[in-house]
Amino acid sequence: MSKYCPKCGNKLKDKSRFCVKCGYDFINDDDKSRFSFNTKDMIIIILVILIVVSGAYLTFLLF
Structure with a gap:
């Protein structure tokens, strides 16, 4: 084979x-590892985290 x-x-x-x-x-x-990340994946993950944290912070400030 x-x-x-x-x-x-x-x-x-x-x-x-x-x-x-x-x-x-x-x-x-x-x-x-089964879960290896390339540079593009890491940038996307970091951007999503930053957007979520920024949204939570702005929500906290406005209310």
Whole structure:
């Protein structure tokens, strides 16, 4: 049974440790968290938090 690279889709041998086409590392893949965030995700999360906190603060000041 062959496996495929999750990054580029290249067909690999079963015992491959990395993709020969794109260099994807299968050894370190097990160490990665299921919930990894990239920079765009972190910016969106921070902006949402700031909007919620600002809205709560303004609501507190107005009432």
